[in-house]
Amino acid sequence: MHPSLADDGPFRIFRGRRDEPQVTTMTWEITGNHYVTLCLDDEAAVQRLNVLHAGLGGLLEWSSGAGIEDGPGLLRPVVMRAGVPLATGSFVHERIDRWIPQYRADPFPDLSLRVTAFGPGGYDPIVRGAVLLFELENEANIEQTLQVGVEGRWAWSHLHVRSPRALLEPNRIGSGNAEQAGITLEAGPVSSGAAIGLAVEGSEVRYEIGDDTGAYRRFERGDALVVDNGTPVTFRALGTLRLRPGGRARLAVHIGVAPERDGALATAARMVQLGAQRLLRNARLELARLARQSDQVALSELLNRNLTFNYYCAVARGVDDDFIYPLASRSPLHGDTAVVNEREALLWTMPALCETDPQLARELLLRIFELYSDRPGFHARYVDGAVLDPGLSVANLCAYGIAVDQYVSATDDATVLDEPSVQDGLRDIDELLFSRLHPEVYLARGEVLPEGQPADQPYVTWDNVLLWVFIRALDRIWVLPDPPRLQDGANELASTIWSRCTVELDGTNVLACSTDLERDAAIYDDPVGSLRLLPFLEFCDLDDPVWTDTMGLLRSSRYPLWHGERAFPGHASRRDPDHAVFAALCADLLADRGREAQALIQRLQLPGGIACEAYDVDTGEAAYGVHAAPVAGFLGWALTRAMRIRRPMRSAVRRAS
Structure with a gap:
């Protein structure tokens, strides 16, 4: 069998096939909960706020500007004396419990301001929202009376899937209803949109609306405005604080979200009744529950920061149905947001959730089976299950059974195996995988590589290694009376991989990326589904000669996608040969370069410390x-494994030398 030839020697590399990545200088702090995400800038302003709307199939966003870097901010802190806004000066900020941003400023030498932004934790529709908590301290020897709250500018409503697009419907701004005063910002179709409700926890509360001249007037209860999307509207939500000499006081603006304005305002009002201090205490208790302890301080901080981000931003609850959904990210800086990749959700997010919240992991696992297992395996989906990218991935199919097995192993909860959606899904996937086997050779054919690029040949080594893991998992998780079609196929599959998925390159046997089983094979390693994980998956030993020779090739100057001599070495993918893929570092944590990977990850300049x-x-x-x-x-999950592993796992495969 011969490796594929290209201009780069025996390696097939495609240049210029990746769309230009979104480049931004923004350094937002991301916080919130499973219902709402706040994106805050360095001046404590909420630049964007989003919720997942399952009916619309994406993240519904409120912002002051059309683009990522446009606009002064949706909600900005404001401190006023006698009706005149004070210049707050520069803010400095820190994170509480790795997730809650807290900003400090000194509007005057005798006055200090602290702003804390957070989303109440836990699954509770009563606290479906977020809070901006203002704390002021008067260091002067006279009493000060101040108006404190937020000044808002709403212009744009966007729906974000892989890219944001402006909604066609007008924006609707209201001043409350007969039951509750406040301000509502309602976006999207009247019957199928969503709304924000603002309510102030404090005394002498005042809600104001701005005009074209920059002046503000009281926004009387029942008033409303309807403007075209893109037309800015300004408003204020304020309360009054009287600070004695040396005294401190607090005020909070509560942000409720719901499918429509009355529910959003009712949620904000309920949060006011509960009180910001109680909600903050509950949020911090949940964050403490999520944390994992380690004596390696720097790595522990990195681990917990990423586990927390995954917990709140890799899944979301639909504002319109309260169900949980997997996502690519809640942050609009990522690009892809409301996009579902089954393999990433099942093999990256699920293990992390098993570490932080097994109950949520179970809920997500069942939700994925319910939504996606009837037509599984496609590279990318919309949140409702519709196919976004139709390339079929064998790895995505195998991820279902592997995730179930990992969940049961991590939680000791075997009751999930009795769920009809799991039984039906595993039976259908077993049938589908069996139908994709070659009629004579025990290998399954796929269409795309893990990163989504078309496979050069139909029989992908990584796919079939995961199929081997899947078949072994079926021995533990299959509870149906009839045996699976793939039963007892693991040994034959392993033998076939070693005999048909290797090629000779300059006298050395190495693992190929893919093969046509006749004469051609591709030498490549997809960094998001890397062959370096084979020992961790127990498919081979760390000292297996073919595997070590393969890794030696992939980490040599002969391999054009290995940037080993650069300041921050790593493996690139062929859709973007110039940059190293972060997932390969995570795989290294579980393979033979764990310490090197840990050291490198700590040196990277990761925005917000997030992968x-x-x-x-x-x-x-x-x-x-x-x-x-x-x-x-x-x-986060790989770091937990790397910190616990004392010696490498031995292989479950035995083959002749």
Whole structure:
């Protein structure tokens, strides 16, 4: 069998096939909960707010500007004295419990301001929203009376899937209803959109609406405006604080979300009744529950930061139905947001959730089976299950059974095997995988590589290794009376992989990426589904000669996608040969370069300390795909494994030398 030939020698590389990545200088803080995400800038302003709308099939966003870097901010902190806004000066900020941003400023030498933004934790429709908590301290020797709250500018409503697009419907701004005062921002179709409700927890509360001259007037209860999307509307939500000399006081703006304005305002009002301090305490208790302890302080911080980000941004609850959905990211800086890749959700996010919240992991697992297992295996989907990218991946099919097995092993919860959706899904996937086997050779054919690029040949080595893992998992998780079609196929499959998925290159046997089983094979390693994970998957030993020779080739100057001599070494993918893929570092944590990977990851300049899709091999900065939530889960989970592993696992496969 001969490796495929290209201009780069025996390696098939495609240049210029990736769309230009989204480049931004924004350094937002991302926070929130499973219902709502806040994107805050360095001045404590909420630049964007989003919710998942399952009916619309994407993230519904409120913002002041049309683009990522446009607009002064949707909600900005404001401190006023006698009706005149004070210049707050520069903010400095820190994170509480790795997730809650807290900003500090000194509007005057005798006055200090602290703004804390957070989303109440837990699954509770009562607290379906977020809070901006303002705390002021008067260091003067006289009493000060201040108006404190938010100044808003809403212009745009976007629906974000892989890219944002402006909604055609007008924006609707209301001032409350007969039951509750406040401000509502309602976006999307009247019968199938969503709304934000703002309510102030404090005394002498006042809601105001701005005009074209920059002046504000009281927004009387029952008033409403309807404007075209893109037309800015300004407003304020304020309360009054009287600070004695040396005194402190608090005020909070509560942000409720719901499918329509009355529900959003009712949620915000309920949050006011509960109180910001209680909600903050509950949020911090949940964050403490999510944390994992380690004596390696720097790595522990990185681990917990990414596990937390994955927990809140790789899944979301639909504002319109309360169901859980997997996502690519809640951060609009990522690019892809409301896009589902089954393999990433099942093999990267699910293990991370098993670490942080097994109950949520179970709910997500069943939700994935319910939504996607009737037509499984496609590279990318919309959140409702419709196919976004139709390339079929054998790895995505296998991810279902592997995830069930991992979940049962991690949680000791075997009751999930009795769920009809799981039984039906596994039976259908077993049939589908069996139908994709070659009629004479025990290998399954696929269409795309893990990263989504078309496979050069139909029989992909990584796919079939995962199929081997899947078949072994069926021995533990199959509960139906009739045996699976793939039963007892693991040994034959392993033998076939070693005999038919290897090629001789300059006198050395190495694993191919894919083969046509006749004469051609491709030498390549997809970094998001890397052959370096074979020992971790127990398919071979760390000292297996073919595997070590393969890794030696892939980490040599002969392999054009290995940037080993650069300041921040790593493996690139062929759709973007110039940048290293972060997921390959996560795989290294589980393979033979764990310590090197740990050291390199700590040197990278990750925005907010969150995993990205790819990094620059010269600067260590994120190249694209910042705030990649499933990758963050992969990183957090891999770090937990790397810190616990004392010696490498031995292989479950035995073959002749």
